[in-house]
Amino acid sequence: MIEQFQKHFDEKYKQPTAIQKAVAPALKTDQSVLGIAPTGSGKTLAFTLPLLPKIMPGEGTQLLVLAPSQELAIQTTKVIREWATLIGVSVQSLTGGANLRRQVMNLHQHPDVVVGTPGRVLHMLDNHHLKLGHLMTMVIDEADDMLQDDTLAVVEDIERATPLSTQLAFFSATKSPVLDELSVMFGRDIETIDVRDEDTSQGPVEHGYLSARTNAQKTATLRRLTSIKDFRALVFFNSTRTLNYAASRLRHEHVPVDTLGGRQKQVQREKAMRMFRKRQIKLLLTTDLAARGIDIPKLPAVINFDLPTSLNTYIHRVGRTGRQGEPGLALSLGDDHDIRDLKKLLADSDYELTKLYIGDNKLTNQKPEEGQQVVSIKKQASRHLQKEQLSGETHKKMNQTLSGFSKPKKRRKKKNRKNKGIRLKHRRKNNEN
Incomplete structure (x- = not known):
């Protein structure tokens, strides 16, 4: 780990996890890998810390990270950007649902690292907004999910747009049958590193x-x-x-x-x-x-x-x-x-x-x-309020508060004088008769 990263790492963490120790040597030497580790074991840092120092700032997009969802892509972008700023590396996210024009403008600045979802990345490639001619490494996170159904075809299309010398890194928490076919699918010698039995990062x-x-x-x-x-x-x-x-x-x-x-x-x-x-x-x-x-x-x-x-x-x-x-x-x-x-x-x-x-x-x-009634906190609070109301304390407090206000003046009701002359006329006639 380089000096800039080591100081920041010591401030945040006690020690590297099993997956971070295991994949670092292979990633530093441009070896394509498949890293398998439990959830929450620090797989994002496992590829971030070894790959970022290899990047030459300002030389175009050199690292591409694919994630299955917008939330994971945004989260990964934040993690990588935190470490990239220490060495002057720029990071850009490409996710569906975000402003397309703004993303295109940011790509014209040639970011060093791009993190995105497969659909949006392929769209940018097809429209020649994203150029991967200088790409050194492509990371496929949550590989067991990404290499299935329609997403597999999209990932393969993106991989074909990369140089033949591009290093591939796959990471997953579980192992599915498709991961055994990676060397055949992508035509590379891929080293499998499985630390599920060694990892101790998972809590009870x-x-x-x-x-x-x-x-x-x-x-x-x-x-x-x-x-x-x-x-x-x-x-x-x-x-x-x-x-x-x-x-x-x-x-x-x-x-x-x-x-x-x-x-x-x-x-x-x-x-x-x-x-x-x-x-x-x-x-x-x-x-x-x-x-x-x-x-x-x-x-x-x-x-x-x-x-x-x-x-x-x-x-x-x-x-x-x-x-x-x-x-x-x-x-x-x-x-x-x-x-x-x-x-x-x-x-x-x-x-x-x-x-x-x-x-x-x-x-x-x-x-x-048996017979025990479970009462929630909300019901307990309402019952406590009902008891107060029945005891009369609440009424006393209300009367004390209301007594401080002046009573509104009573309005005199106006008599209905409509058709008064007609009514008097009829009365006179009845009296004469």
């Missing part, structure tokens, strides 16, 4: 479940969880329809929540992430969009509103909590049938599910006694 994470059958019951469970002190969670859904249903129900009950969806504008998504990081909202509802690489410091819990359909999805979801040695909680909601299927899904892993209950404004593994 408790895996549990709460019984809830319908979406209405699950939403009610989320509301009860928000009554627990300092509780915050990232809530995962399999469909946006269910997500919108839960969000509308929770907002109707004045629960501080926000959503993170693929159809939202980048400004809205950034605002939701910023409010959640600042703890202004308790629940952030999202699809698997946020399950990849998003780093939220000291996130207490992750909730599976809809259960994941694969082990890799579960690993990436729960990887948002318990990062960098911090404790975490992974909760799943479902009935007996759902939980039985989830246990089968996790049979080949080290995860053990525990049944949990909400009682006394906290989560516990002890079942409440």
